[in-house]
Amino acid sequence: MQWPLNRSGLATRNYLVDRVRPNVAGSVTENSSASGTSAVRFAYLIGVLAAFALTLWNIPPAYLSAEWAAYRNSWMGGSKYTEAPPSRTVSVAELDIDEICSPDFDTWRTAHRIDGVEIEAVSDCAPDNPWDIAVSVRGANNVTEATLMQSLFAPDAVEKGDDRDGDGDPDVIDIRLEVMELNGKSPDGSEVVPQFEIGPGITPGFWVFAPKTRGMTTINFESLVANRIVRLPAPVIRIEQGDEVRITLENSHYLPHTIHFHGLDHPFKTSDGKGNDGVPVFSEHPIMPGKARAYQLQPRHAGTTFYHCHVQPHSHILMGLQGMLVVEENRPNNWVQTFNIGAGRVRSPSVAVREQYDREFDLHYLEIDSTLNNRIQRFNDPRLVSRSIHRGYNITKRSADYFVLNGRSFPYTLREAMVVVNPQQRNRIRILNGGSEGLALHFHGHKPRLTHRDGVPLSPGQEIQRDVFWIASAQRVDLELNTVNDGLNAYGAGAWLLHDHREQAVTSNGIGPGGDVSLVAYEKYLGPRGLPLAVGGLQSLAPFFSSAYYAGELPVFSGMAGHDLADPEQRAFGATNLWYFWIGILALMWLLIIVPLRRWRAR
C-alpha cells in the first residue's frame, strides 16, 4: 500500500517520482525504489499509530478533563466495574488530657486570698495566675515581696497610692506598659520568636501592649514560648471613676507607637502641656523606640472603653496594639483589678459589679489578615519591616483569615475564653470588637440584654434583648446574661455555642470549627480541668488540638459509627503506565518531528 492513498492512482506515481532520487550509481530502478519506500512508510505509519495508542492508553487521568476521561474510558474498557478506593487511614491525634490541658495550673483555679485580695475560684483550664491578680488589685507597691515574686510584673508595673477622697481605696494610679512583639523574625533561626499560638500551630505575628514585665519574655531560656503576661490581647485595664491615672508607655519595640484612649474622658494635653491624645501630627510626635511617655487620665464617667496605638492605625491596631479599658463606678473600698491578663473572667470584680452581678467577663474580639501580620516574620531590619507594613500592605485589599476571642481561636478558646455560668445568675459581659469588620455575635440558648453601648448606659426603654448583636468596629457593648430558664433569657443548662455568625469567623483560614467559636458553658457541663463535656468524650475534642486539623489534613467526618466519610485513598496511577505514557510521547516526538526533519534535510 502506498501513502498517501489515491483512489484514482494518478497522483501516486507523480508523488513517488517527485520524491525518489536515484543513487549515485544510478542502479536503483524506480520500481524497486518505490516498493522499498512503501515498506518504510508502512512501518512509519504503524509506528505513529502505536505510539499514539500507547500515549492515549496511559495518559494519567489528571491530565484529562472529565469529558475526555469518560470518552477515553468508553473506548478503552472503562465500562467494566471498578471498586471505589477505600478510605485513607488517618491517625487522628490521640491526645490525653495533659496534652489538651496542662496540669501545671491546678492550684491556680481555686479561690485564693492573697494579701487581703479575694480571688474567685474559676474552672478554666488555663486560669489567670492569682498572684498576678493580687498585684493588679493592690498595686506592686502594696503587696508582699513574696507575692510580687510569684507574679511576673515589674515593681513599677502598677503602683497605687493616695486615698484622695478618703473612701478607703487608692486614687492615684501609675501604670506602665511596654510594647512587645509576638511571633516575629529571628536572624538566627527559622522559628518565630517569642511564640504565641492562637490555635494549634497557628502563629500570626502580633504587636501587643503588655504590663511592664520582669525578666525574660519567654517562659525560660530553653523555651521560645512567650510568658503568660506577654500575649494577645493586650491586658484589659481597670480603673475607678475619678482616679488620677498615669499610664506610661515604655516603647520597647523597634517602631514608633502611641496610645490613644478611645471613648475615655481625657484632656487633649497633659498638665505639663504635652500631647495626651496619642494622635501623631495633631497631638504629639510618636514615642520613638527606647523612649517613654506618660498619658494622664481622670475619667468622670464609668464605662467600657478602648485603647489603641494611633501611629499608622490602619496597620498598628490590627497588628494587635489594642485593648479594653474599663472605668468602674466609684464606690467606697473599691480596689479594682488593674490588669485582667488575656481578658475573660474578672476574678476580683469591682464593688459596683458585685452589687449587681454574679460574674463579670471581658470579651475582646479581633479578626486578623495574616498577610499583614506575617510581614514581621519576613524582615529583621526595622526599615524593611516598616516599608512592608506601611507601604507594601494595602488594607483596601484586606481579607481576614483568622478570628480570635481573647487572643485565641477554637479550640484554644475552650481553655480560657468560655463564659462559664450557673443557672439563676446575672452575668455582666463586656465586649469589644477590635477588628475592622462588624461582628454578628450570636449566643445559642440565650437572649442577653443590651445595657450599655460605647460605655453609655441605655435607658430601660432602650435596652433590648436579642440573640444576635451587631457590634461595629471599635464598638463596645455591655450585656447582661441572665441564666434564668424561662424560655426567653435562657433555655436551660448546656454547653451552648457562642460565636460570630459571619460564617468565615467560625473558621481558621477556612477550616472549621475554628475562629472565635467559644461556649456559654454551664458548670455541670464541664469535665476535668474545666474542659467542656463533648459528645464522645475528651477524645472527640482531640483532633481539634492538632495542627494537622487546621492544615486541612484531617477529614471532617471520620470514625463515625456506621458511616465512612473519611478521605478516599488516592487511586495510584501505575508507575509503569506513567513510563509508557512518556515513552509514547517521546516516540511521537521522534516520529512526527525528528524523522520528517531529518528526511527534509536529507533532501
Next chain:
Amino acid sequence: MTGGRRISVAFAAVFVATAASIHVVTAQEQHHHHAHHDHSMVLDRDGMVMNANADVLPKDCTEVSADLEFEVRVGRDYARRGLTFGYNQHEWVVPPCARVTVTLINEDQVRHQWMVHGLPRYLYPQGMFHLEVSGEKRKSGTFIVPSDDRTYLAHCDIAQHMEQGLKGQVVVGSGNGTLPSIPGISAQPLPDDYASGR
C-alpha cells in the same frame, strides 16, 4: 583553620580594646561587692540582679585569677545600622577564673538586660547571671567565670531586643568560637535580603 586564626585575631584585637575599659580593683575595693552572694534575686524599681556570686569559686578554679570591673552601656545610641538597640561593645574578654563585676548603664527609657547564659548550674541557677535595668538607671553585679576557654552568650531577652542588636559574647580565655549575629563581629545566619520587594 584560616577561619579559626581569623577569629582569634579578632579576639585579640577586641581584647586590647576591652582591656582599656577594664580596671583591676584592689582588695579593699572588692569589699562592697559582697552584698549579692546568695545566688538569688535582688529586685527593686531600678531593676534586678540575679544569681550574683562574688565568693564561691567554680569547682575547676583554685583561686580568683583577676578582679575585673567593667561598664556595659546599653541604648539606641549604640545600635548598628539596620538594628534598633546596642551595647557600647558586644564582646567582653576575660581570663579564666576571673571575678567580673559588671555595671549595666541603661541610657534608654525602657527596660534592658545583660544576661549571661551557660554558666555552671551548680553555682548559677539555670546557668544564668542576669542584670536588668529600668530606663535611665544602672545596676551592678559580680560573677566568677569557670576555667575553661569558652564563649558565653550575653544578651537582652526582651522580645526582639536580641534580634535588634542586644547580643554579645563573654569570651573566657581564648573562647571556643564566635556566636552568630553579634553586631559588628559576626554575620547573621538568616540575613535580610535588601534586594527583595515589599
